[in-house]
Amino acid sequence: MNISDMLILAFANLFRTKLRTFLTVLGVVIGIGALSSMVSFGTGMEKNISDAFKKNDLFTSFTVTAKEIDLEQLSEGNIEDFGKILEKPTTPLTDSILKKIQGIPGVETAFPDILFPSKLKIDEYYETNTNVQAVPAKMGNYQPFNDLLAGEFFKDDSSNSVVIRWETLKRMNLFVQDEEKSVSLTREDSLRGAKIVHPDTLIGKSIQIISKSFKRSGRPVNPLTLVMSSAGDPFNETVTELTICGILKRSDPFTNIRFRGGIIIPTKTAGAIPKLGFSSIWELFDKKQKGTYNSFYIRVNKMENMNFVRKEIEEMEIHAYSVSDQLKEIKRGLIIIDSLLGAIGTVALIIAALGIINTMVMSILERTREIGIMKAIGGSEKEIKLIFFVEAGFIGVIGAIFGLILGWLVTRIANRIINAKLIPQDELPVDLFYFPLWLLLGATAFSILISLAAGLYPAIRAARIDPVKALRHD
Amino acid sequence: MLLKVYNLTKSYFKGKLEIPALREVSFELSEGDFISIVGKSGSGKSTLLNLIGGLDTATSGHIYFRNKDLWDMSRTDLAQHRKYSVGMIFQSFNLIASRNAVENITLALTFGGVPRKDRKQIAIGLLSQVGLEHRIYHKPSELSGGEAQRVAIARAMANNPSLILADEPTGNLDSITSNEIIGLLQQLNKEHGITVIMVTHDQENAKRISKKVIRLHDGRIVKDME
Numbered sequence: 289m290n291i292s293d294m295l296i297l298a299f300a301n302l303f304r305t306k307l308r309t310f311l312t313v314l315g316v317v318i319g320i321g322a323l324s325s326m327v328s329f330g331t332g333m334e335k336n337i338s339d340a341f342k343k344n345d346l347f348t349s350f351t352v353t354a355k356e357i358d359l360e361q362l363s364e365g366n367i368e369d370f371g372k373i374l375e376k377p378t379t380p381l382t383d384s385i386l387k388k389i390q391g392i393p394g395v396e397t398a399f400p401d402i403l404f405p406s407k408l409k410i411d412e413y414y415e416t417n418t419n420v421q422a423v424p425a426k427m428g429n430y431q432p433f434n435d436l437l438a439g440e441f442f443k444d445d446s447s448n449s450v451v452i453r454w455e456t457l458k459r460m461n462l463f464v465q466d467e468e469k470s471v472s473l474t475r476e477d478s479l480r481g482a483k484i485v486h487p488d489t490l491i492g493k494s495i496q497i498i499s500k501s502f503k504r505s506g507r508p509v510n511p512l513t514l515v516m517s518s519a520g521d522p523f524n525e526t527v528t529e530l531t532i533c534g535i536l537k538r539s540d541p542f543t544n545i546r547f548r549g550g551i552i553i554p555t556k557t558a559g560a561i562p563k564l565g566f567s568s569i570w571e572l573f574d575k576k577q578k579g580t581y582n583s584f585y586i587r588v589n590k591m592e593n594m595n596f597v598r599k600e601i602e603e604m605e606i607h608a609y610s611v612s613d614q615l616k617e618i619k620r621g622l623i624i625i626d627s628l629l630g631a632i633g634t635v636a637l638i639i640a641a642l643g644i645i646n647t648m649v650m651s652i653l654e655r656t657r658e659i660g661i662m663k664a665i666g667g668s669e670k671e672i673k674l675i676f677f678v679e680a681g682f683i684g685v686i687g688a689i690f691g692l693i694l695g696w697l698v699t700r701i702a703n704r705i706i707n708a709k710l711i712p713q714d715e716l717p718v719d720l721f722y723f724p725l726w727l728l729l730g731a732t733a734f735s736i737l738i739s740l741a742a743g744l745y746p747a748i749r750a751a752r753i754d755p756v757k758a759l760r761h762d
Numbered sequence: 763m764l765l766k767v768y769n770l771t772k773s774y775f776k777g778k779l780e781i782p783a784l785r786e787v788s789f790e791l792s793e794g795d796f797i798s799i800v801g802k803s804g805s806g807k808s809t810l811l812n813l814i815g816g817l818d819t820a821t822s823g824h825i826y827f828r829n830k831d832l833w834d835m836s837r838t839d840l841a842q843h844r845k846y847s848v849g850m851i852f853q854s855f856n857l858i859a860s861r862n863a864v865e866n867i868t869l870a871l872t873f874g875g876v877p878r879k880d881r882k883q884i885a886i887g888l889l890s891q892v893g894l895e896h897r898i899y900h901k902p903s904e905l906s907g908g909e910a911q912r913v914a915i916a917r918a919m920a921n922n923p924s925l926i927l928a929d930e931p932t933g934n935l936d937s938i939t940s941n942e943i944i945g946l947l948q949q950l951n952k953e954h955g956i957t958v959i960m961v962t963h964d965q966e967n968a969k970r971i972s973k974k975v976i977r978l979h980d981g982r983i984v985k986d987m988e
Contacts, residue, residue, distance in 0.1 A: 289872055289873060289875065292878070293872050293878070297872075304860055657856075658858050660856075661856045661857075661858055662869070662873070663817070663841070663844070664815070664817060664844065664850050664852075664856065665844070665845070665869065665870040665873060665917065665918075665920075666842075666844045666846070666870065666873040666874060666921065667841065667873050668837070668841030668842075668845075669837055669838070669841070670838065671841075671873065755817045755818075756812050756818050759817075759852065759856060
């Protein structure tokens with residue numbers, strides 16, 4: 289008796305008691321469905337986060353700051369220690385340090401993070417406030433800056449071109465058409481004067497950047513005087529006319545870490561614009577010397593060079609900070625979530641296994657005489673055992689296939705509901721679940737394994753049946 | 763010598779109480795014999811047949827089949843013995859109810875290791891040998907007693923055994939059908955040289971058809987009748 293004979297026999301036996309087999313398989317289907325959908329949520333989270341890191345170029349880039357700001361301590365209200373950190377002497381981030389960093393082998397590009405507040409205006413009518421982010425033209429080659437909906441990234445550090453984000457244009461009441469997700473106006477949008485525009489019509493259009501700077505030279509000694517001042521508006525306004533050369537794609541909820549400003553302009557062009565040296569009130573507390581920067585953005589040419597470059601920089605007494613540091617921790621957290629979700633699914637599968645044991649034992653009781661006959665005509669214990677074992681395995685295979693289909697369907701429905709209800713309308717839809725090959729194979733293997741384990745006892749019991757008694761059995 | 767039974771004893775236990783079913787039974791038979799075992803119910807006839815068939819193991823004594831002692835056989839060896847050396851026929855036919863005539867026989871062929879492509883053809887051949895070529899796709903419930911027993915005989919023949927053990931094969935049948943079944947067994951015995959051991963309580967018939975009759979009483983052989 290070979291394995292194909294076993295399979296045919298097992299299938300025939302299971303097919304004979306259709307309803308019972310169906311219900312038993314259904315138990316496994318639900319178990320595998322629960323297990324796979326839950327684990328796919330965990331893997332989906334991990335994939336989304338990993339993808340976001342890649343999309344934001346975080347595996348090959350990091351930020352260095354002059355001081356180690358312990359945000360955790362700050363958020364816990366530990367102002368005293370925070371103050372001490374501010375007092376600590378550190379290497380200031382100057383142009384000469386930047387030159388040194390640029391000279392480290394493996395560094396593709398390094399530039400100061402420049403961010404300043406301004407007002408944007410198109411056609412005198414469409415306007416919004418946003419931060420302007422200055423970036424070298426070279427960055428147009430990398431994620432996320434190379435992900436353009438229309439136009440191209442500026443080619444020159446001193447060009448008069450800008451790249452604007454889809455979201456910024458939306459805030460300006462310009463809804464840019466997008467092939468990936470249709471754009472529509474609500475009644476309120478129309479009342480506000482919003483309109484839908486084709487992306488190409490905005491390329492080459494001029495845009496005004498209205499920046500502010502202090503009237504007096506330098507900056508106030510005490511930031512409070514700025515806030516409390518009754519001397520009226522302490523700012524000058526400067527209008528700079530630039531041209532839109534590209535529109536950045538909409539980002540989904542996982543991928544907007546790298547964009548710090550609503551509009552991206554070339555570094556040298558930014559240098560020429562009179563501006564405030566801060567983008568948030570926090571930076572006013574920073575005792576920054578003139579000619580120094582808050583932070584540098586560094587991109588290495590290869591992921592493998594990250595550690596080397598960081599070590600070199602840290603030797604200069606500069607703090608290097610990479611979001612990818614957190615990825616390990618995030619992944620560790622996700623493993624815990626995964627195991628927890630997997631455990632819940634496993635419980636469902638164990639209950640299904642009890643169902644299999646129950647079904648098989650029942651089936652043996654019913655088929656006692658048949659087992660006796662099989663032994664009388666030459667069936668060995670091993671063969672009888674295998675017949676029942678294969679039956680259990682069969683339940684596992686069928687359960688796994690339909691269980692994975694069920695799990696997939698459940699995640700599709702859940703994803704739809706989440707996207708419809710939870711993700712704001714101007715965001716791109718996300719896929720929160722992910723079925724990698726290892727999950728498909730693993731769930732199938734697990735299902736078969738559990739089913740075989742469940743079939744072990746009934747199979748042994750069937751094989752041990754005394755044929756003389758079984759043949760007298762009714 | 764095909765079979766030698768020597769000093770065979772079999773006891774069952776009900777709790778600590780020993781119930782002897784066979785006591786020191788010895789006999790021999792040669793290839794091509796047709797013998798009957800007669801006796802009242804409870805005299806140990808079926809027990810003897812089950813022991814020879816390797817469905818059960820003796821308490822003591824020996825059964826030599828072609829000079830091989832069943833006592834020395836492992837459970838797997840006994841399964842081989844049942845598969846290839848003996849074919850069993852029962853009073854209640856013992857066909858698998860969910861399988862039709864031909865499927866009941868192909869199951870035996872499957873256990874016997876016959877390739878799948880040959881099984882059906884062999885099974886149909888066996889069924890026509892017992893005169894049932896018109897009933898091959900009928901389920902046991904759709905067959906008369908005589909027909910069911912013919913299917914059982916065909917199944918017992920499936921793996922070419924040299925010994926057929928028939929446990930009251932006519933017990934559930936009317937006299938005409940009984941004669942047909944016995945005729946069939948005689949035919950197998952004469953034409954194919956298959957040795958037959960038949961358990962029956964019909965002494966007259968037994969005497970008429972058998973070369974040898976063994977009478978059992980309370981587990982002992984009472985008298986041999988040649």
